[in-house]
Amino acid sequence: MHRRLVLGAAAAPAALAAPALAQTHNPEIRWRLTSSFPRNIDIIFGGAENMARRVALLTDNRFQIRCFPAGEIVPGFQVLDAVQAGTLECGQTSTLFYTGKEPSFAFFSNLPFGLTTRQMTAWMRHGGGKEAAAELYADYSIVGLAAGDTGVQMGGWFRREVKSVADLQGLKFRVSGYAGNMFQRMGASPTQIAPADIYPALERGAIDAAEFIGPYDDEKLGFVRVAPFYYAPGFWEASSRGVLMVNRRAWDALPAHYRAALELGASDLEVEMPSRYDDQNPKALRRLVAAGAQLRIWPREVMQAGWRAAHELYDETAAKDARFRRIYENWRAYRDEQYQWFRVAEHTYESFAFAAAAR
């Protein structure tokens, strides 16, 4: 990309001097985006709208993208299929919804004991993640642009306290994506339920516990009223990266500067979305605690059991799936190196300073 840009910079200005050609280079384009998220998950869905506004602004309003929440055109979990088929030009989603197609999708949203938000960006941009993702998306006729993140999520809401792994046995737990497999190994009964149906299921006792995102979004769903024990951290979602999926043919038809506008509009969400969560989550958590939430840190034994279960699962999946194995080997070495480095400066800083401010 570097070389292409430099060449472009040298060659283009003279060719663009003619007004007629400039016009051709700035076509009016209208796209539709379908999201996997409802409008009230406003930091995520609003992120897509934000991206669309930036793309419009960057192109002097000539490239317009209209955003539709989950269900208005396409059901929330069918964004990939709709974009692949060209029903719409693009979609906002999380690859975590497509691990049923193939498990490698998990690497580009979240995995148990995965990379934190900053580490995920380093892997995606500089550690091989971008190339692995492009190869996977190409098989689905899609271009995927990393777009937004939640930070470390919360571990969910439980009707009863979890004091040990024994308390997880048979527990009906709403948990999304690949992490369900980890909880199954730990003895729980994981289940996938769409956001709107979680609260009723918890209230009538059809499930015993549910995890969703973090304080700001969890508050809206009202879990605190029926399952007050609120666990941290969501060790299966150390970060959760969103993706803007673009139909390959629609992408190829864009002028290079419109593609750049999409890329920059999406990449800004890597900053905008976590920063909005970081801004709102502390306030929401305070309100939740005032409303009766019992904040708990997972017992060490539970996290240790999760660590073992997750890594057994990775080894098993890698043994069956060549692409997963190839990505996993790179990803795990990168993760371990990142963990080691972040222990040195980031973690020693935070351990001291966070505690000092609390005294």
Added chain:
Amino acid sequence: MHRRLVLGAAAAPAALAAPALAQTHNPEIRWRLTSSFPRNIDIIFGGAENMARRVALLTDNRFQIRCFPAGEIVPGFQVLDAVQAGTLECGQTSTLFYTGKEPSFAFFSNLPFGLTTRQMTAWMRHGGGKEAAAELYADYSIVGLAAGDTGVQMGGWFRREVKSVADLQGLKFRVSGYAGNMFQRMGASPTQIAPADIYPALERGAIDAAEFIGPYDDEKLGFVRVAPFYYAPGFWEASSRGVLMVNRRAWDALPAHYRAALELGASDLEVEMPSRYDDQNPKALRRLVAAGAQLRIWPREVMQAGWRAAHELYDETAAKDARFRRIYENWRAYRDEQYQWFRVAEHTYESFAFAAAAR
């Protein structure tokens, strides 16, 4: 901004249909950028070049910015003055170099026991930082766009081990910016030395210790050969935010979509720069340890003395400077709230997972 964009989106396309007008809207513009950093601090200076390439790409090569390293046109510490005077249209710098003009500049680069990279973004974008910065920059006829970050820096290189605050007494320590005041209160003799002069000063014993950035940049300056004790963390630089300073008149003369290209090109550095450091620092640290670096975590007593000295300093500065006081009150409340929230999910995750991977 939200409303303006929506109105723009509705009104613009029809008006832009005429090729001649589109041409007017896409003027050819050439700017020069001067950096406070030399070319060999390549993640930072390369960040400016990266931003310039993205701006060119976004504008179909019509808005070109040529980047000059420190000293080629303007000395590294005079970027603000040069941009204010209009010598060049823009500059890449850190506000930490201008705390001598007024201390409030420190809030927009780094302060002892300040916000981490993600927290800084949350404060800047959603917590009042952006507005406070705009007010400060306006007094210098500048528009400032946040542009890049280093993450938590390292604490520097010491000829002898620091086992207690007593070992800091009279210690000649090269440390940049506002943090020097903190070290002075702790009994050290802080001194500012330009990057190229640090190694010779350490080698001949003119100074006893020096901090610079982190493993990737520190390695290039060769400190390990003369001052092998390498301390973490740089508790005076929990993040260090860069800024793209733009001359106010030059900014006002840009079409809105060129301003958006600058903003998005700069904001992408908030992701690109830390991710390049996160990618490179672990490898550099491993090489440094192999070359003889003795990695040390600061004694708790030293960090505690730093915490006290920093907060005394803030109170004193706030008592003398109304703007500093106003920003500080907002900043400190925001910081404490962020610290409290990050303890819940991020820190509990990292404490467990980083250690688990190391076993």
